[in-house]
Amino acid sequence: MEPTLGQFSRESLDALQESARNLSEIASRYVEMSNSALRGTPADLRLIQELNDELEAGVVDLNIRIHAHSGTLALALDVIPADEEHFDDFVELEDVDVEVQGRVSVFSRWDVVVSDTEALLVAGRAAHRRDNSEDCEEDAALAVPDAFSALWRILGDDGRLWYSIPGIEPIRGVKFGVVPDDEDLWDQEVNMTEGMLPPPGRVLRTECW
Known part of the structure; x- marks a missing residue:
């Protein structure tokens, strides 16, 4: 190599x-x-x-x-469930009681810049309160204190979406957020394989299903 x-x-x-x-x-x-x-x-x-x-x-x-x-x-x-609520949904392939007709792995990566922190915080805290109706605005502010937390919270349901798609049985999923070391990351050309790898940087949070 x-x-x-x-x-x-x-x-x-x-x-x-x-x-x-x-x-x-x-x-x-x-x-x-x-x-x-x-x-x-x-x-x-x-x-x-x-x-x-x-x-x-x-x-x-x-x-x-x-x-x-x-x-x-x-x-x-090891890939482990993000929370107990979805523990029963996390299964190994041999435990899936379905006829396996094919296998697919789907990858995506989004590089974004924050252009309006306040708007992102408002949206993130609103998303938090939709799933936590007992929380007040102060609770939401504690749970979603910064731009990354807001974005992560807004995207919180994307993993669960896979469990609602007919005709498939998810086996595992992983995502994490990174602040890249290279500020010129978005100006660089990468091939398809490298584009799916996380850039070197500070890992903010990970989540697994």
Whole structure:
């Protein structure tokens, strides 16, 4: 296998080392939190979930950095349900009680810029309240604090859509959001295969079905 441009470079190694340090720092904070006097309060649970998300994103980021440096993926990450609500929908192929007439994997990637943060926040918080009718505006603001959270919330149903399409049985799905390192990403031409790979950058959040 011939290395692609940028592999085994000083830059890719530096990025890999920085990702490893970041993951180590997150893991240390997780251990410190676990040793503290948690009582299971809403604030405690919110902190735990935030660190869970950070830890997951850090692991995914390290995998991406390893791939960017060496062209290999070190971690065969298990795909797990995003939440208990859809646990029963997550099945292995051998558990699907249907006649398998074909197999398809569908990929898409959208690179976007935020042009109106306030409008995006309003839309994201409205989407949150549609699914959480008991929440007030203040609750929605806490749940959707920034532009990425708003976009993620608006797109929250796209994975579930696959379960409503007649004639198919979803086996698994994965998505994640990344802030790319390269600000000129959108000016670069990529081939179809590279275009489906996540660009090197800071992983904000992942979700699996």
